[in-house]
Amino acid sequence: MNKFSRIGFILAAAGSAVGLGNIWRFPYITGEYGGGAFILVYLLAILFIGLTVFLAEAVIGQNGQSDVSTSFVSISKTKNQNWKFAGFMVATGLIILSFYSVVLGWILDYVITSFSDLPTEAKVAGANFEKLISDDIGSLIVYHTLIAGSVILIVLKGIKEGIEKINLILMPLLGLILIGLLVYALTLDSFSQAVSFMFTPDFSKIDGHALLAALGQAFFTLSLGVGTILTYSASLPKEANFVKSSFMVAIVDTSIALVAGLIIFSFLFAAGAESAAGPGLVFISLPVIFSGWGILGQIIAVSFFVALVFAGITSAVSMIEPSLRFFIERFKITRAKATLLCGGTFYVLGIVALLSMSKSFGAELTFFGKNAFDIMDFMSSSVMMPIAAMLICIFLGFFVEKEVLKEKFTKHTSETIFNIWYFLIRFVVPIAIIILFLNKLGAI
Numbered sequence: 001m002n003k004f005s006r007i008g009f010i011l012a013a014a015g016s017a018v019g020l021g022n023i024w025r026f027p028y029i030t031g032e033y034g035g036g037a038f039i040l041v042y043l044l045a046i047l048f049i050g051l052t053v054f055l056a057e058a059v060i061g062q063n064g065q066s067d068v069s070t071s072f073v074s075i076s077k078t079k080n081q082n083w084k085f086a087g088f089m090v091a092t093g094l095i096i097l098s099f100y101s102v103v104l105g106w107i108l109d110y111v112i113t114s115f116s117d118l119p120t121e122a123k124v125a126g127a128n129f130e131k132l133i134s135d136d137i138g139s140l141i142v143y144h145t146l147i148a149g150s151v152i153l154i155v156l157k158g159i160k161e162g163i164e165k166i167n168l169i170l171m172p173l174l175g176l177i178l179i180g181l182l183v184y185a186l187t188l189d190s191f192s193q194a195v196s197f198m199f200t201p202d203f204s205k206i207d208g209h210a211l212l213a214a215l216g217q218a219f220f221t222l223s224l225g226v227g228t229i230l231t232y233s234a235s236l237p238k239e240a241n242f243v244k245s246s247f248m249v250a251i252v253d254t255s256i257a258l259v260a261g262l263i264i265f266s267f268l269f270a271a272g273a274e275s276a277a278g279p280g281l282v283f284i285s286l287p288v289i290f291s292g293w294g295i296l297g298q299i300i301a302v303s304f305f306v307a308l309v310f311a312g313i314t315s316a317v318s319m320i321e322p323s324l325r326f327f328i329e330r331f332k333i334t335r336a337k338a339t340l341l342c343g344g345t346f347y348v349l350g351i352v353a354l355l356s357m358s359k360s361f362g363a364e365l366t367f368f369g370k371n372a373f374d375i376m377d378f379m380s381s382s383v384m385m386p387i388a389a390m391l392i393c394i395f396l397g398f399f400v401e402k403e404v405l406k407e408k409f410t411k412h413t414s415e416t417i418f419n420i421w422y423f424l425i426r427f428v429v430p431i432a433i434i435i436l437f438l439n440k441l442g443a444i
């Protein structure tokens with residue numbers, strides 16, 4: 001049977017969770033929202049909201065042992081076939097993967113260029129980055145093809161031989177690189193500055209936007225709302241402790257985000273650089289700092305960007321798996337055919353995304369003032385993910401027998417934990433998501 005081993009599941013789910021969201025996005029939004037207080041809110045969002053939805057996906061998946069659609073129907077009270085439409089969420093993973101692969105392509109370029117030359121000035125670094133994403137179509141297509149090709153080859157091999165194996169290799173390597181970078185950061189005087197930036201809360205910096213950013217980040221980083229955790233849990237042996245595994249994944253994911261933050265802020269503060277540089281933080285600010293450290297800087301630069309690629313690849317494979325499983329189970333096609341279909345779709349969408357950022361095709365691929373790349377980003381993380389997460393909560397809270405859920409949870413944990421979870425999933429999380437959703441749509 002094509003199933004994860006227990007440790008394989010934890011590694012693969014952690015591999016999915018730990019991605020560009022941790023090493024690229026978390027530090028820059030923490031920087032933008034001023035550090036400590038934002039991190040505190042983020043940790044609360046992970047614990048009470050992210051983990052709640054994570055457990056929700058895990059219980060549906062482990063119970064169903066099938067794709068998103070089938071698993072929804074099979075755990076529902078009435079077994080109403082209409083629950084199969086929850087399967088729409090697998091499309092979100094493909095959309096995210098389209099532009100995620102393009103961003104991984106940029107990082108591949110940084111791995112390569114870090115070997116030869118690093119920019120010494122922020123202006124040059126900014127211009128290099130701009131040139132890469134808007135002008136260098138040929139290279140971008142090659143990089144996207146390499147990333148997409150690797151993702152396709154990995155998932156083609158299946159859960160055990162493909163996904164579990166790649167995580168077994170890449171996750172420890174990622175851990176080693178991060179430990180190496182952390183040790184180096186520890187030797188810098190700026191390390192203590194990074195610690196106090198990240199762990200001294202200044203609540204004056206927290207407003208509604210910061211709260212919502214923390215919530216959105218909690219969803220994205222735990223890979224929620226696209227059926228990934230549900231689908232991975234469907235390959236978890238039926239008797240495995242999904243509660244413990246879920247907590248472990250959340251702990252690993254959060255620790256890695258914090259470590260990445262400590263590394264990056266130590267580097268930035270060592271050079272007296274801005275912490276609020278936005279998305280360009282790792283693409284523009286860091287290379288300039290590395291260039292000041294000579295050959296060691298080059299080694300650090302290459303390791304850092306390789307770590308990003310490793311983290312990203314293990315997330316990328318988890319974005320396509322829900323749709324593969326969906327086609328395999330619902331349409332009874334082979335994994336190879338499903339991979340061809342889904343892989344082809346995200347590959348083509350990725351080309352559209354990367355062209356839409358270019359000078360030559362940008363105008364044609366811009367609609368309602370947003371280019372195709374931004375539209376895919378917005379549709380997936382601001383519209384489809386919250387809708388799916390909401391659906392999962394309402395579904396489990398009101399359309400699944402409470403006793404069934406209770407029985408599944410209390411096999412592995414106390415009744416109190418179950419009651420807290422059940423309250424959160426029925427009331428707290430849906431309200432938080434509605435507020436997040438309306439805000440992202442610009443309604444509040």
Ligand code: PHE
Binds near residue numbers: 221222224226
């Ligand atoms: N959690 C991944 C990251 O932090 C992104 C992701 C989103 C992966 C949705 C799978 C599904 O980069």
